[in-house]
Amino acid sequence: MKTPQNKRTLTTGTNAEHARLHNRRVILEAIRQNGRLTRADLTRLTSLTAQTISNIVTELHEEGVLLAHAAEKGGRGQPPVPLSLNPDGGYSIGFHIEQHRIIGVLLDLLGQTVAQVTLTVSYPTFEQALPLVLDAVKGFRQQRPAGRFLGVGIALPGPFSVEGMTAVGPTAMSGWDEPDIAERLQGETGLAVLIENDATAATMGERLYGIASELTNFVHLFIGSGLGAGLYLDNRLYSGHWHNAGEIGHMTVIPGGKACSCGNQGCLERYISIAALLEHLGLPAEHDLCAWDANDQALDANVEVWLAEAAPALRQAINILESVLDPQTILISGFLPEAILARLIARLEPLSRSVSSRADRRYPRIQMGAAGQDAVALGAAALMILAEISPDYEALLKPQ
Ligand SMILES: [Zn+2]
Numbered sequence: 001m002k003t004p005q006n007k008r009t010l011t012t013g014t015n016a017e018h019a020r021l022h023n024r025r026v027i028l029e030a031i032r033q034n035g036r037l038t039r040a041d042l043t044r045l046t047s048l049t050a051q052t053i054s055n056i057v058t059e060l061h062e063e064g065v066l067l068a069h070a071a072e073k074g075g076r077g078q079p080p081v082p083l084s085l086n087p088d089g090g091y092s093i094g095f096h097i098e099q100h101r102i103i104g105v106l107l108d109l110l111g112q113t114v115a116q117v118t119l120t121v122s123y124p125t126f127e128q129a130l131p132l133v134l135d136a137v138k139g140f141r142q143q144r145p146a147g148r149f150l151g152v153g154i155a156l157p158g159p160f161s162v163e164g165m166t167a168v169g170p171t172a173m174s175g176w177d178e179p180d181i182a183e184r185l186q187g188e189t190g191l192a193v194l195i196e197n198d199a200t201a202a203t204m205g206e207r208l209y210g211i212a213s214e215l216t217n218f219v220h221l222f223i224g225s226g227l228g229a230g231l232y233l234d235n236r237l238y239s240g241h242w243h244n245a246g247e248i249g250h251m252t253v254i255p256g257g258k259a260c261s262c263g264n265q266g267c268l269e270r271y272i273s274i275a276a277l278l279e280h281l282g283l284p285a286e287h288d289l290c291a292w293d294a295n296d297q298a299l300d301a302n303v304e305v306w307l308a309e310a311a312p313a314l315r316q317a318i319n320i321l322e323s324v325l326d327p328q329t330i331l332i333s334g335f336l337p338e339a340i341l342a343r344l345i346a347r348l349e350p351l352s353r354s355v356s357s358r359a360d361r362r363y364p365r366i367q368m369g370a371a372g373q374d375a376v377a378l379g380a381a382a383l384m385i386l387a388e389i390s391p392d393y394e395a396l397l398k399p400q
Contacts, residue, residue: 014325020056027056028065028389031085032110036069057083057264064148065089065109068193085109090388093132093140093191094153096198096374096380098335099123099173099225100288102132103377106140111208111385115143122286125175130188137189150388151192152185153380158228158247185200192382198222198376199246200237202369203230204386205379206331210371219327220244220369221317222376223334223341225285227269233325249273253316271313272344274335280306292337311347318348318366322356333369341368397398 030045031037037045042053060066067086078219087108096103100122100227106115117136121129133209137152156176185193198221206220207214212232220230229246239245249269250262257266263350270276278287281302332345345366351357356365371378 029331036082036084090150091147092150092381092384094377104136106376107381151384153381153383154200155201155376199228199230201377201379205371205375220331227273253313259338322354329363331369
């Protein structure tokens with residue numbers, strides 16, 4: 001197999017295939033952004049030749065990915081046929097696996113939710129979650145028995161593979177750090193599998209379905225059991241060399257502050273995380289805040305004490321993020337009850353002065369995310385849709 005001739009053939013083939021996939025994504029992305037386009041529109045909007053567009057459009061139409069609508073009348077020559085994405089041209093599955101629940105979503109090619117499932121769990125290991133995930137995948141596939149499934153995106157709390165941080169402390173989930181998880185899921189489901197950290201997936205959820213659809217530079221802070229940030233910079237996800245960019249939970253914000261399981265003191269997630277709030281309230285780490293009683297006044301007063309300590313730590317982190325990244329805005333979302341999150345955001349004012357203190361801002365410095373608590377699962381599924389339709393996909397994501 002490894003004769004020079006074969007090697008050369010293989011290289012040429014790979015490049016041609018790469019170009020074909022890229023051109024396909026360029027066409028799909030143009031149609032996704034514009035809704036309906038004719039071949040002539042595509043020629044105008046892309047740098048592709050009419051012949052390339054025609055070949056790819058024919059292929060996509062035959063595959064059922066594109067719908068051809070009734071031709072527009074008028075003008076000379078062949079009437080133009082508007083093309084749109086076929087929502088049923090592909091389905092994507094996303095899972096958000098966290099300490100208390102597994103949320104699964106089935107999206108169509110337009111990113112619309114076809115089905116959703118929430119399973120209650122308690123710190124599931126991979127072996128414990130696997131049958132649940134497989135069962136949910138089976139259920140989703142039964143909903144669209146003839147459907148073309150693009151793959152499964154799985155979002156988990158990070159950081160991944162960091163000595164002394166990944167598998168210790170109240171937010172850690174054990175058994176998820178094995179290198180062959182994606183491979184095993186791929187083998188069991190027969191579908192492509194992508195594993196991503198929860199904050200990054202939530203960032204894509206906000207970018208595609210939430211408040212950030214027009215943003216090209218933003219940070220998304222996701223408050224789960226721990227704390228992570230998704231970095232969307234220059235219109236793409238930034239994941240870092242080891243795929244842990246944005247794992248700011250163990251960033252020191254209060255030197256000499258609270259001891260952390262990572263061995264440092266004053267880590268951000270010791271102040272801002274659900275684990276930190278539960279610890280402050282004297283509740284066990286396994287307690288599920290979804291069962292929150294907003295009318296419990298003693299509890300509420302205690303939350304106020306927590307907010308008074310949490311807000312300065314978060315303000316410090318925001319100052320660092322703004323100074324380093326110069327984002328259009330910082331979104332905050334996660335699993336804190338929405339009323340508490342709103343109070344936390346209100347408490348951040350006045351924010352410290354930074355390069356983001358500008359009069360000509362179009363967006364506030366801090367905003368609450370809008371994709372809701374399903375943002376992570378939606379984003380995980382969206383990753384597989386992006387793999388199908390985004391020309392920037394390879395630059396956008398660096399799969400593990
Ligand atoms: Zn730490």
